[in-house]
């Protein structure tokens with residue numbers, strides 16, 4: 001048999017039927033459909049108008065995360081439109097028989113944090129959600145990708161999706177990252193190298209020693225940002241670390257079934273000699289802590305670097321884009337990134353708000369104080385992460401240092417709720433997008449790892465975590 | 470969905486690369502539960518100044534761009550968030566075509582679902598269109614023909630574009646994709662039976678990777694207290 005990639009194995013196992021067209025898309029079966037309040041109301045409305053039902057409500061799970069306030073959960077949502085949207089999700093879940101983890105649930109959280117946490121995310125699955133960071137779930141060796149609202153409606157109605165087979169790309173991280181260099185730095189370095197459209201049309205499989213050495217949290221961070229390189233999905237073959245993470249999770253198979261599942265999951269890896277449409281290799285040992293300086297995640301550099309000069313870019317379009325970005329970010333070419341003063345810190349998002357992320361930030365913060373004039377926020381990725389952190393006393397560490405300690409949600413990752421940057425404020429953020437206005441109109445976002453963001457909050461400016469005493 | 474066969478219209482030019490969907494519809498406007506009402510906020514933070522007045526410097530606010538139905542933009546258009554609201558806003562604003570060197574995958578799929586034709590042309594052709602648009606001081610019209618798969622103007626510009634036959638069909642005939650997929654109900658049901666019977670991994674095409682239904686605990690309503 002021809003050697004196949006991990007992607008091909010999962011894809012082939014989910015093809016219901018191939019449309020009889022030359023470049024024919026395929027009808028792909030979906031094992032798990034995650035739903036949230038922002039991209040689903042129009043889909044449910046579409047079902048109602050057409051008199052259609054949800055084909056497999058038991059394979060569909062909903063949570064409210066994007067627009068929810070992160071303050072006191074006992075208070076009603078004050079934003080009327082946000083309240084209406086969260087209310088619509090609850091009503092739709094009830095009407096169509098879908099399980100919902102709502103604001104009152106101790107299992108509520110960012111959809112890409114709770115999927116794995118509940119053990120819903122499992123190797124070999126096809127997982128979709130009306131959210132581009134669905135790629136996160138690929139960390140478990142699932143094929144997981146974001147879809148639009150019309151496609152959400154299509155999956156609700158048919159449990160299938162019509163998709164063109166994407167191309168494959170292997171991204172190999174060789175060597176071991178230096179101390180202070182995290183999963184976030186690896187993925188930012190990749191995006192810096194191949195650009196925000198570098199993997200468009202491709203599913204990335206991450207391989208190599210540095211990836212094997214990552215925890216599941218770290219792997220999720222890497223897969224999460226695949227979309228920022230333009231990729232359809234990112235995935236990592238499952239191994240003992242993945243199985244250990246899943247064991248005992250509420251929705252993972254139990255007992256004998258788990259053992260059998262693991263035996264199946266072990267076959268989920270690319271065969272020797274399998275070919276990819278594209279290949280990129282990076283030396284993890286040469287990656288330093290990364291920080292973005294511009295208005296997309298590809299505008300990134302080592303913390304020891306300086307703000308680039310637009311004149312140094314090859315094409316006119318790039319020069320123009322960099323000029324625009326520097327004007328928006330209020331940065332002068334040649335300014336060292338280290339030492340850049342910041343006003344805000346955001347520790348959160350589906351990229352970096354899992355327990356390991358909070359632990360690494362807390363280690364930096366312990367016994368210190370946030371710099372004068374800096375406002376710092378911790379928004380755990382889920383209520384379970386929050387509870388775990390509190391059990392470990394991390395909330396006290398953050399609070400004593402002057403951080404605000406919140407309930408879970410997307411929060412200032414996209415600023416749909418009241419957590420936003422004021423115009424001109426500069427933020428050290430652990431999220432995934434530094435687009436213009438993403439965290440608030442006129443707000444300036446620098447993406448980095450949790451430890452780097454925490455250290456920036458204490459110092460009041462960007463720092464090189466490798467020299468943090 | 471409104472079928473798309475051939476469209477003649479005014480071109481609006483947005484010479485920027487990596488236009489992300491956060492710019493097309495900023496997040497503060499995603500709270501609507503309808504598919505409509507997004508045109509007024511299209512490109513909001515670029516289109517309006519902080520005081521709410523239109524920014525005359527923004528390309529789409531140029532008088533010549535009024536009534537434009539074809540958007541010409543830089544590479545990697547529609548990157549970032551999966552929000553279909555971006556496509557709804559473009560459509561509601563009166564746009565029928567976006568022409569760029571490349572599009573982000575999810576955005577492209579969303580266009581096909583909403584009768585917005587996303588046309589990919591090569592670098593040289595895009596540059597030529599921008600140049601002609603500039604020479605015409607923004608009063609520049611083209612004809613986009615999906616049947617012929619061409620973009621032409623009345624002064625000799627001619628470019629052919631490719632599009633997957635499935636997407637072309639869908640747009641030409643304004644098809645309802647769900648209705649079409651439901652015709653395959655028999656195959657979907659057979660697929661499910663085969664997968665779910667294959668627990669233990671004996672035979673069948675899906676067996677070795679099947680996620681048997683019995684591995685899912687069917688959720689009990691109100692569950693969520695598994696702390």
Ligand code: SF4
Pocket residue numbers: 066110111112131133349350351409410413414431432
């Ligand atoms: S945390 Fe940010 S990126 Fe992740 S799902 Fe929420 S809004 Fe999207």
